[in-house]
Amino acid sequence: MINDNKIDCFVLAAGNVADTVSGLKACPAVNSVTLVEAAGSKADVPGCGKLSVDSMQSTAAVKAIAAAAKAPLTLLYTKPDVLQLGYQALERIALIAADCGAGMLYADHYHLKDGVRAKAPVIDYQFGSLRDDFDFGSVLVFSTDALKESASRMTADYKAAGLYDLRLKLSQKYAVEHINEYLYTDVERDTRSSGQKIYDYCDPRNNAVQLEMEAACTDHLKQIGAYLAPTDFRDVDFDSEAFDAEATVVIPVLNRVRVIRDAIKSVLSQEADFKFNLIVVDNHSTDGTSEAIDEFSADPRLIHIIPERTDLGIGGCWNVAANDPRCGKFIIGLDSDDIYATPATLRTMVAQFYRENAAMVCGTYKMVDVKLNEIPPGIIDHHEWTPDNGRNNALHVNGFGGPRAFYTPVYRTLQLPDTCYGEDYAMGLMVCRNYRVGRVYDVMTLARRWDDNTDANLDINKENANNLYKDRIRTWEVKARIQKNKNK
Numbered sequence: 337m338i339n340d341n342k343i344d345c346f347v348l349a350a351g352n353v354a355d356t357v358s359g360l361k362a363c364p365a366v367n368s369v370t371l372v373e374a375a376g377s378k379a380d381v382p383g384c385g386k387l388s389v390d391s392m393q394s395t396a397a398v399k400a401i402a403a404a405a406k407a408p409l410t411l412l413y414t415k416p417d418v419l420q421l422g423y424q425a426l427e428r429i430a431l432i433a434a435d436c437g438a439g440m441l442y443a444d445h446y447h448l449k450d451g452v453r454a455k456a457p458v459i460d461y462q463f464g465s466l467r468d469d470f471d472f473g474s475v476l477v478f479s480t481d482a483l484k485e486s487a488s489r490m491t492a493d494y495k496a497a498g499l500y501d502l503r504l505k506l507s508q509k510y511a512v513e514h515i516n517e518y519l520y521t522d523v524e525r526d527t528r529s530s531g532q533k534i535y536d537y538c539d540p541r542n543n544a545v546q547l548e549m550e551a552a553c554t555d556h557l558k559q560i561g562a563y564l565a566p567t568d569f570r571d572v573d574f575d576s577e578a579f580d581a582e583a584t585v586v587i588p589v590l591n592r593v594r595v596i597r598d599a600i601k602s603v604l605s606q607e608a609d610f611k612f613n614l615i616v617v618d619n620h621s622t623d624g625t626s627e628a629i630d631e632f633s634a635d636p637r638l639i640h641i642i643p644e645r646t647d648l649g650i651g652g653c654w655n656v657a658a659n660d661p662r663c664g665k666f667i668i669g670l671d672s673d674d675i676y677a678t679p680a681t682l683r684t685m686v687a688q689f690y691r692e693n694a695a696m697v698c699g700t701y702k703m704v705d706v707k708l709n710e711i712p713p714g715i716i717d718h719h720e721w722t723p724d725n726g727r728n729n730a731l732h733v734n735g736f737g738g739p740r741a742f743y744t745p746v747y748r749t750l751q752l753p754d755t756c757y758g759e760d761y762a763m764g765l766m767v768c769r770n771y772r773v774g775r776v777y778d779v780m781t782l783a784r785r786w787d788d789n790t791d792a793n794l795d796i797n798k799e800n801a802n803n804l805y806k807d808r809i810r811t812w813e814v815k816a817r818i819q820k821n822k823n824k
Contacts, residue, residue, distance in 0.1 A: 341430035342367035342407040349373035350416035357381045365426040367407040395498040402487035405480045415474040417523035425519035439482035439510020442472040447524035459800050461512040464810025466731050468500045468549040474522045482510045497548035504556040553732035562817040566724040569772050572695050581664030582610035588653035589672035590619040602675035608683045613637045617653035651752035651759035658747050668741040673784045681780045685741045688774040695746040695771035698737040699780030706786045717777050727768040736764040739781050758806045765813040
């Protein structure tokens with residue numbers, strides 16, 4: 337070995353675990369291998385220890401592993417499939433652990449998909465990497481001292497959030513190191529598209545698990561000084577400025593000739609007892625979208641803007657509309673792919689502003705195909721948002737819901753980042769830091785999924801880029817909240 341950092345390995349006693357154990361024991365860096373098994377399991381591999389736990393994800397399992405680990409480093413393999421280590425992979429991890437003194441290490445790797453090996457790069461861990469589904473891969477290596485110390489600070493007894501709680505606790509005192517090298521191969525178990533995976537945290541079937549994750553994240557925010565109390569809000573003065581229109585719908589669009597007419601019709605057919613208009617910011621479409629928009633030019637409520645700039649993203653298009661003098665008191669979004677589910681959407685959303693004295697209101701949407709047939713996961717109501725903890729839980733989940741609406745004067749003080757992904761999430765976090773966010777739990781929008789959605793069927797590099805950016809947004813927001821609390 338290059339150094340003396342021996343590793344105690346803990347692997348799930350499932351599947352063809354004997355092959356995984358054989359591969360581990362062939363590595364000079366390995367000190368011992370322990371099978372982590374459910375009570376009553378009959379798994380038996382000669383030369384291995386046994387640890388009976390309810391689940392590797394539980395607090396009890398984390399504490400049991402921490403107590404059993406003796407070598408300087410501890411490895412957890414979290415999948416039941418065969419692990420194939422790269423040449424001298426563990427020796428490489430041990431060397432980096434010794435050099436940088438990290439509390440936890442994880443690495444890029446390969447996935448086997450239908451017998452074909454494909455690269456599975458992961459992203460850097462940040463201060464704001466608070467999602468419980470952050471992809472570390474299936475091999476986690478800890479400094480055993482950091483593991484034991486972090487586990488000693490775990491006071492809650494979670495069934496599903498144990499590993500999540502561990503890495504949050506660990507990140508408070510120790511570095512989490514990403515090794516940008518392909519060090520092992522495992523089997524890809526979740527082969528769904530990116531457009532399906534992003535809604536897992538909204539699935540009601542996962543509610544009990546998500547409540548545990550929320551509790552762990554909220555505790556973490558308290559520990560690092562980023563927690564915000566449920567009563568610390570600024571009031572909104574809806575008479576602070578005069579507006580010609582009560583509401584403006586904004587549709588940013590680029591090359592959506594197949595769907596833009598439906599979106600426009602759903603806005604112009606809204607039934608409201610106040611004046612509203614529609615600003616379509618056409619980002620230099622070339623497929624006939626511009627001409628399709630102009631088909632509605634006889635309606636004075638439609639404002640068709642083609643920006644002078646040619647470098648705008650979705651956020652920039654929103655900002656063009658929000659800063660236009662014709663914009664109304666409340667600005668309400670609609671993606672060019674979607675349509676409003678009811679002619680009462682605008683008046684329902686506007687009423688919620690006044691009802692909750694909110695600076696932002698988020699609605700509920702239903703997933704449908706292009707023909708408006710409901711598709712899984714169906715209704716996305718973001719039930720995880722609660723008045724007492726929504727603004728904190730927003731840092732743990734990956735979105736706010738839709739349609740999204742804002743009180744225009746507050747919007748103009750913040751402005752969306754000029755990006756094409758995560759821009760609305762960034763605005764939501766900034767708003768709820770200081771203001772109330774209202775919720776409408778009736779379906780307001782039909783969100784159409786088709787082959788040209790911006791978050792559907794992304795390749796791994798684009799998906800990673802999106803996740804890295806959202807984690808960066810959370811990092812900035814966590815720092816801002818810590819500063820807000822210090823200033824108080």
